[in-house]
Amino acid sequence: MGGDHGPGVTVPAAVGFGQRNTDVQMILVGLEDVIQRELDRLEVAADSRIVIRPASEVVSMDEAPAAALRGKRDSSMRVSIDLVKSGEADCAVSAGNTGALMAMSRFVLKMLPGVERPAIASFLPTLRGRTVMLDLGANVNCTPAHLLQFAIMGTALSGAIDHGERPSVGLLNIGEEDIKGNDVVKEAADLLRSSGLNFYGNVEGDDIYKGTTDIVVCDGFVGNVALKTSEGLAQMLAAYLREEFKRSIFTKLGALFALPVINRFKRRVDHRRYNGASLLGLRGIVVKSHGSADAFAFDFAIQRACEEVRYGLLDLIRARLASQQPVETVE
C-alpha cells in the first residue's frame, strides 16, 4: 500500500512483474477493495499466481517507527513481513516508511547470528559497472565491528548478484592515506585488513562513481548524505540541461537532433533502474523501494528481491559470517 503513490503504482508493477516471471507468485497485501479496484482497472483477475492478502491498516510515510511497530499489526507492511517470517512469502517489497519497515523487519524477522545491526544496501551505477554501497541510512552511529559486518554482507550481495568471485571492498574515508579519517574508520580498516575479505583500502567519495571497488562501506549518516547529495546533483544537472535546451528556437532544434543521444543517456543514468535497497542482516529478504517510485522503478525493486531469493543471499551471508568467526588472519 505504501510509498507516495500507493497501489496505483505497486499493483501494476507487481502484476507486470508476475506476467513476465511465470515462476513467481505475487501476494498483494493491503486494503482489499483498493487492490481489487486496481486489478479491475488493469483487467486482471486474481488467480493462483496473483493473490490478494487483506490488511486493514496503512503505515503512513511520516509515522514514527515505534508507533507503527506497536499499533499497526494489521498494516500491509506488517502483514508482508509476517508472511516472510512464516515462510509463506520468500521476500517482501515495500515503498513505504523506511524507519517503520526497518523496525518491523527487525522485530519480526530478527537478525542473523553475527550481525548486530541491519544495513540498507543499494547498487549504484559507476564508470565501470555498478557498486554496492551500504549503509545508506539505517545506522547513524556505527562501531568498527558494524562496518566489518556491513562489508561481509555487502560482499555476499555483490558476489551473489554480480557473480563476482572475490568482490573488492572499499572503506569510505576522506583521504586515501591510512592516517586520515576518524577513529571508527581507522579501526574498521584494521578489522577489514585481517578479515579475509578482498579489502582494497580507503576510498573517497569520488571513488563510488569511479567504481574503484565493488563494495563501498560507510556508516548510515555518511552513506545517506552521499546518496541524497547525488540525487540532488543529478536533479540540478538535469534541470540545467532542460533549461539550456529550451532557451530558444535554435536550442530546441538542437535538442531535436540530439534527442536520440539524450534519450540513450537518460536511459543509462535512469535512477529507477537502481531502485530497490536491500535490508541486510535480517533472517529474511526485505527490499525497500524509493517512496516516489513509479511502476517502472518498483518493478526493479521486485526484481532485486527475487534475485536475492534465487541466488540464496541469506545462506551466502550466513556462510560468510560463519567463516569470519573467529576472525581470519590476512591471506
Next chain:
Amino acid sequence: MGGDHGPGVTVPAAVGFGQRNTDVQMILVGLEDVIQRELDRLEVAADSRIVIRPASEVVSMDEAPAAALRGKRDSSMRVSIDLVKSGEADCAVSAGNTGALMAMSRFVLKMLPGVERPAIASFLPTLRGRTVMLDLGANVNCTPAHLLQFAIMGTALSGAIDHGERPSVGLLNIGEEDIKGNDVVKEAADLLRSSGLNFYGNVEGDDIYKGTTDIVVCDGFVGNVALKTSEGLAQMLAAYLREEFKRSIFTKLGALFALPVINRFKRRVDHRRYNGASLLGLRGIVVKSHGSADAFAFDFAIQRACEEVRYGLLDLIRARLASQQPVETVE
C-alpha cells in the same frame, strides 16, 4: 609553487588577474628562477605590481602536515602565510597540500577569538544560485559548538560575498524531522535555534543542490564525502554523455547541432568557476585552490580571496562571533 601543476598554472593565473585588477598587487612566492622563467615565457616583467618573493623550499602534495610545519620554513606556502601575518599581504592563495596549508595557517596566523577549529568553506552551485558549505574536510570530529561556529562563519561569508541580509543556515542531517540524526547534530540544532542566526533547520543531502538554504553546515568528514561524491558523479555523467555522443556518425552529427547548448551547459556547471575554498576561523585570509586547478580555475580562487579582503570578511566574522557571546535567546 603548489598544486599538481605548479607555477605553470599559478603564475599565468596571477599575472592575468593582476592585469585585469589594477588595484591589486600580486606577490609571487616560490623558487625565484622557476617563477622568473614563467614570467619570461609570458613576456611579463616583474614590476611594482607583480613582485617575486623568493622561497627556497616546496611542500610536496603528499607531505605530512606536521613535517611540513616543522621542516619547511622557507617554503612558498609558509612564506606566503608569513606575509599575511606581517601584513605585507592581505591574503594568501595556494593550490598546495591542504593539510599542510591548514597546519601552517593555524600555527602562524592563530585562530580568531571564539573559534576553536578552522573550517574549509566553499560555494557550490544550486538550482537557485549558490550555497556556502562547510566544513569540507578540516575537522573529522566536531562538537555541537564547532558546528555553531561554522554556521556563524558561513553566515558571515555568505552575507559578505552574496550581500545577503540574513542568509539562512541548514544543518546537514539524514532526515528533516528533529528526531533524526546523531547526538552531535541534535545538540547543534538546539544551539543554532537559540543563536540568533537565520536557522532553517535540518536539511538533507539533496537540499545542497536544491539551494534550500544559503549555508549548509556539517562536520568535515560528511562534508568532504558529499563534495567528493559530487565530483565523482559529475565526472561519471560527463563521461557517459561524451560516450553517447561519440557512439556513431549520427550521434556525432546530433552533437554538432547540440553543441551550442552543450557548451552553455558545460560553462554553467563548470566546477572551475567554484574553485577556491576559504579557510575560515583564522586571523588572516587564506584560500585553497583545488590541486588540479588550471589557470582559469586558479583565477577564481584569487578572486575569492580578493573579495574576502574587499568585503572585510575577517571583521564581519569577528563581529558575528562577538554578538554570539553570551548566546542570544531566540528572536
